Amino acid sequence: MSSERLIYLPLGGAGEIGMNAYVYGYGEEGRERLILVDLGVAFPDMDSTPGVDLITADISWLEERADQLEAVFVTHAHEDHVGGVGIHYSRLKAPIYARPFTANIAARKLEEKGQDPEAVQIAGTWPDTVTVGPFTVGFLPVSHSIPEAAALVIDTPAGRIVHSGDFKLDPNPIVGEAWDPDLWGSVGKDGVLALVCDSTNVFSPKPGRSESDIAPELKPLVAEAKGMVVATTFASNIARLKSLAEAGRDAGRSVVLLGRAMKRMVTAGVESGVLTDFPSTVAPEAAADIPRENVMLIVTGSQGERRAASAQLARGKYLGFEIGEGDMFLFSSKTIPGNEKAVAGIMNALSEKGVDIVDEEGGRYHVSGHANRPDLLEVHKILNPQMVLPMHGEHRHLRAHAKLAEGGGRTGIVAPNGSVVTLSGNNPGVTDYVETGRTYLDGAALVGAFDGVIRDRIRLALNGHVVVAIIIDEGDEPLEDAWAELRGLPERGASRSDLQELIEYDVGQFLARAERKTVNDDGRLEEEVKRVVRHLCQSEIGKRPEVTVLISRLVAE
Amino acid sequence: MSSERLIYLPLGGAGEIGMNAYVYGYGEEGRERLILVDLGVAFPDMDSTPGVDLITADISWLEERADQLEAVFVTHAHEDHVGGVGIHYSRLKAPIYARPFTANIAARKLEEKGQDPEAVQIAGTWPDTVTVGPFTVGFLPVSHSIPEAAALVIDTPAGRIVHSGDFKLDPNPIVGEAWDPDLWGSVGKDGVLALVCDSTNVFSPKPGRSESDIAPELKPLVAEAKGMVVATTFASNIARLKSLAEAGRDAGRSVVLLGRAMKRMVTAGVESGVLTDFPSTVAPEAAADIPRENVMLIVTGSQGERRAASAQLARGKYLGFEIGEGDMFLFSSKTIPGNEKAVAGIMNALSEKGVDIVDEEGGRYHVSGHANRPDLLEVHKILNPQMVLPMHGEHRHLRAHAKLAEGGGRTGIVAPNGSVVTLSGNNPGVTDYVETGRTYLDGAALVGAFDGVIRDRIRLALNGHVVVAIIIDEGDEPLEDAWAELRGLPERGASRSDLQELIEYDVGQFLARAERKTVNDDGRLEEEVKRVVRHLCQSEIGKRPEVTVLISRLVAE
16 A cells, blocks of 8 residues: 555635635655645734734744645635735745736735745646646636636546635636536546535525626616716626626716726736726826716725725715715625624715715625535536535535535535645545644734734733833832833723822832832732732722833942 | 704714614703603724723713703613613713613613612603603503513604604514504604604615514424524523523423523513513523433523623533534524624534534524614604604614605604704704714723723734833933833844844934933933834834833932
C-alpha cells in the first residue's frame, strides 16, 4: 500500500462565510506537496474586531510549510476569495494562478502591498490544466455573481477532486459563462473522489433564479421613475451593473458610475476582455448640467459601508449630486447578515430626504449568486462524487449540506476549519486537527486573534479607562499626589463630585499609608492601586473600569 | 378662538423601533398640562453604545416641566414601553397607570430602582376611564404578543385621540383579549381627531396571522421529536409559552421553564390573573431523572443574549441539562434586526453538538405581534380619524405609513422624535421642534448621548490607547525619562522593536530638546507629545492611536 496520502485542510471558510483558504496536500505524511485554493478576507465588526481593517485565516500552518507549497489557485475575484493574496504573499512566495479577470484583480492586490504582480499567472479554462507537483488543476467555468468564476478540477494520484468555488446554476448569467451541465458531466464521467462544495444557500429550498430574470423587472421600474434614479449593488456583480446601465440607457438616462470599487471592477472587466458592450457612461462632472430625470447613478455601498457612495449620498451632497424628494433609490442587492443596521440607517436618511426607496422586494430586483438546495443536489448527481465535503458555510450550513449528501447515498464529511481530512485510503475522514484561527490586519500590523490586543480594545470600549500616574521618589517614598485621567467614563458619579478628583484623592490616601513592601514592588503596588480605583468607581458609577497604573521611580542623579 | 392647544410630542419611538415615550399636552402654549404615554428602553450595541446597559429617550424636556406632568400611562409590558419607568421615576414623580399585568411588571421596575411601587395605579378597561387634568384616558384592549396590551382613548377638550400602542388584529390570541372590531368601532363613531399608530409592519403586504395558527404546527413537531426538545421564544409572549407548554404536555413531556425572565413573566401572569390554565411545570432539579425524550425545556434567549438560557445551553451544561445529538432546538421567534450574528452563533454552537435546529420557517412557528399593512388600513377605516400620526417605526416606516393614510384620504403627519405637533386648530401639523435624543444607563450613571463619554469609548476601541507619563521637576525641567503604557495595540511594529520602548525613547528625545515655553504650558506640551507618539505609531503600525498624556509637576516641599 502506498505511503502517500491525499489530504484536505480548510484553514478558513469552513465554519464561516468569508476568509476562504483551503489546502490540499499529496505525498508522504508530513512531507506532502501542497496547494492553496483561495486566500480571502472577512470583514471586521465592532462586536468582535473593533478597529481592525481586514481579517484573514491564520495561515501559520502553511507559512511553516511554505517550502512544500506549489501554488495558490484563486477561483474568482470576490474579496472573500482573493482579498488576502496581497497581505500574505510575502509569507508564501508561491505563484498565483487565476483566470484573466480574477488575475487582474489579484495582481492589483499584490501591487497595493508592494509585491510583484508578475507572481500572478493567467490560467486557461478546462480542459486546459496547470500541473504543479502532483496536482493537475483545471479551471472549470461556472456561473456566479462575478465574471469568470471557476470550479477547480484537481487531479491527483489518489483521484479527482472537484472544488466548486462559489457557484450557481445559471443558464443565462448575462456576463460570464452559463452553467454547462454537459461540461460538468464530462468532468464527472471519469469518476470524482470528492466534491468540496459551496454550502451558502443550502437552506434555500427552491431552485435558484437566473441573473437574466432581473433585467425585465429593472427596465419598467427605471422607465417609469420620475426624478433621478440611483441604484446600488455589489460592484463586482458586473452582470447586474450591465442590466442596470441598460435599463438607464433604455429610459433615455445618462448613466454615471460612482464609487472607487465600481470603477475598478468595470476597468478590470474591460482590461480582461469579459466586458465588451457596457453602455457608455458619463463622468460625474459632465452630468452636472443634465436634468435629474435624465440621470441614473449606479453607486457603491449596498451594504451600508460608511464611506461608500450610497452613504455619502444619504448624508448630503456628493460629487455634485444631491438626492431628494421625488428621486428613487434602488437596492438591487441583499443585505448581508450583520449589515442590517447600517443599511437601515441609509434607508432612513434617504426617507428623511423624501426619497422613494425600492428594495430587492423578495428577489424581484436581486438574485443570489449561490446554488440553492435543489441545485446542490443536481451537482451532486452530475458529478457523482464518492464524498461531499461541504465548505463556504457556517457550521450549520456544513452540517445540513452533509446530510443532504448522505440523503443521496454519498458520504458527507463535516470538516470545519483546522480539520485534516484524509481523502485517500479505505477510511476517508478527519484524521487530525491543526491549530487555526484568524489573523487581523490592523493598520499595517498583523495581529493574532489570541494576542489579546483586540480583547483589550473591547474591554476599553465596554468599561472605559482610568489612567493613574504615581511617582516614587529617590528615597523610595511615594509622592502622595497622584495624577489620574479618565477616558470613556462619566465626569461625576453618585456623590456628584468630580470623579477624577475623587480618584486622585483616594489613591493619594492609599499611598500615604501604603507599606514599604507594597511601594517597593511594582506589581503589588499596581494591583493595590487598581483595587482602590475600581472600588471607588463601583460605588460612584456602578462600573469597574479598566485601570492602567504608570509608576515612575525617580533615581538620584 | 381658544388660546388653548392640544399637542403631541414624541420624545422616543418615532424614528426608531424602541424606547417609546410620547407626550401629549393640552392648555395655553408653554403651560400645557401633560401626560406621558410609555417610557421604554432600547438595547445597546457595540457599534454605537459599547458598555451601555440600557437606552431611554432623553426626557430632559419633560423633566424641566415635571410640575406640568399629570401622569404616565403604560400601554403594555414590553421593555420598549415599560423598561424606563424605574430609571426615570425619581425625575418625574408622576403616578403611573396601567392594566393589572402591566402594572405588576411596572411595579417591579420601580422596586428594582428603590422607588415606591405604590406609584403604580391599576386601571380598568374602556369604557372605564381615568381623568387627569384635561385628559380622560381609557385603556382599550387590543391583541398583541403580550397579555393585556391596550390602546389609549385620550379625550381632550380639543377632541379624541386614539394612541394605538403596539397591536395586531388577532381574533384568537390564546391569552388576552381578541381583536374586537365592534368595540373599536364604538370608539370611532363619536369622531376621532387623530390616530397615533404603530408602524412596525407597514412594509408587510399581507394581513397578519393569528397566534392560534401556531399551536397546530407546534403539536406534531413536538410529538414527533425523538430526543429532548428545547424551545425558545420571547418570555413575554405568554400565549406562545402556553402553546409550547401544551404541545409538550400533549406529547407526554415534562415541561421545564428556564431563564429568569421566563419565570418573572409567568409569575406576573398568574399574579395578575391573566394566566389561569398554564400546563403544570417541573423544576429543573426535578427533571434530572426524567428520560430526555420525555422532557421539554422552554427557555429564554431567542435573540442570542449572551447570558440567557439558550446561549448557556449552546455553550455546555446548564442547570443539569446538556443538549446534544438527536435533540431538537426550536426558535419559535423572529430575529430582531441587529441580533442576526448572535443568533447564528448559537445555531452554529448547537450544530456542532449535533442538535437539530428548527427555526420559525418563514412564519410556521412564529407570528408577529404587529398589524400588517392591510390591518393598518382596516383600523384607519374603523376609527376614521381625521389625521394619522405614525409612530413606533424608523423614519422609513413613518413615511410609508403616512403615505398609506394619505392614500385613504386622511392627513398623514410624519413627526419624528422632537417634533411638536399641534393637533388642534385649523392647520394641524408640526409647529416646533424640541431637542431630544438618547440617555444611556451606564452602570449606575445616566450619560447623555452627546456627553462624549461613549464617543471616547468607541475611539479607544477603534484606535487603541497609548498613555504617557511625564514628570516636570521642581525647577520646571522635564525629566528626560518618559513612561508609556499601551492598551489594545500590537507590541511590535514595522521595525520589530518594542513599541513601548520606542515611544518612551522618542518622547524622551523630544523632552530633551523641548523649549521652555512648551514645557511650561500643559496644553502645548500635551499636544506636542501626542504628535510625537502618533507620528511614531503611524510609521510603526500604520495607525494613529488615542493618546493620553499625564503631566506631573513636582513642587518643592
